[in-house]
Amino acid sequence: MVQPIRKTTLDPWQDPKEEPYVRIEKVTKKFGDFVAVDDVSLNIYRKEFFSLLGGSGSGKTTLLRMLAGFETPTEGRIFIDGVDMTGVPPYARPVNMMFQSYALFPHMSVEQNVAFGLKQDHVPKDETRRRVAEVLDLVQLGPFAKRRPHQLSGGQRQRVALARSLVKRPKLLLLDEPLSALDKRLRERTxxxxxxxxxxxxxxxxxxxxxxxxxxxxxxxIAVMNTGWIAQVGTPAQVYEYPGSRFVAGFIGDVNLFEGIVVEEEPDHILVRSDEVACDLYISHGAVVPRGAKVAVAIRPEKMSVSKEGAAGPGTRNAVVGTVREIAYLGQFSTYLVALDTGKTVRVTMPNTNRAAEMPITWEDRVVVSWRPLAGVVLTQ
Structure with missing residues (x-):
């Protein structure tokens, strides 16, 4: 997916005057001897679209449930809009939650589903009708107000669930895997x-x-979570382009990792010697890493190129020779798996500017894999 250009111009997390809207302070959650969330501290700011990203068992859902009030922290505190919510029950929090299953009432119409929470809160009928109409227009479901959930597509049911969550005007909306039930094309549009x-x-x-x-x-x-703790927090570009650890580099997208030793460290560059690629890795930006330190260099496949032209020999930097073992043609780009002479396999992704029949590189070709000095990121963890 392509990240949309967001309309906001101010990044509140970079503004020292901005107070966090949600503040999670040293929160730990244990189930018996199992630690689901481990000493997590996190600030989320007003009007953010913040994601907790992780695999199964990473603690992301448990943390979300503690924000909602369905679970109580074993240690630590949670604040929303400056108010300590640690012991506040779910119904008393300025929070609503959109569940993965949508949980729509099959016997109710769209507008009845959306109005259900307002009726439970004894909101006057006229105001309920007005607010339901407003939120259905917002999610573009006004013409479907009288339909039942089984008469809607998956994407429409997802928007009904969103409308039901928004109609109560929560300060904080929690979304649990909101797009998981949709197919790829609909997921992207939604x-x-x-x-x-x-x-x-x-x-x-x-x-x-x-x-x-x-x-x-x-x-x-995004906060990337791993076994109960937060591995890295940053914008999508920061997390992808500058991962803080081997785990984050491998979890977000595809990556080539080359282990090596720092042989040169200067303010404007680092040189890493790696037996895995039989060449020196030149990174044209500095890092606080002493000479002799063991590190990994992460390089994204799309930042590498593969060519039959040129040569790489002893002393060459950021270029290495190998043999094409696999090619995956994926329409707009192709992925090449190149077996280096050292035994290391490298993944290279290149755009298909020519038609498949005109592809100059094929299986078992000897090729040079190369990359620019800015492509690499030095990882110490």
């Missing part, structure tokens, strides 16, 4: 719709997802 709706209503969204593309597409920032 992701853009969610971002646009969130920007219109100005509600702070916190989303749990295991899907990297989903998080990259929709989020202002």
């Amino acid at each position: 992701a853009f719709e969610l971002v646009n709706i969130q920007e219109q209503v100005g509600v702070t969204f916190v989303m749990v997802t295991h899907d990297q593309e989903e998080a990259m597409t929709m989020s202002s920032r």
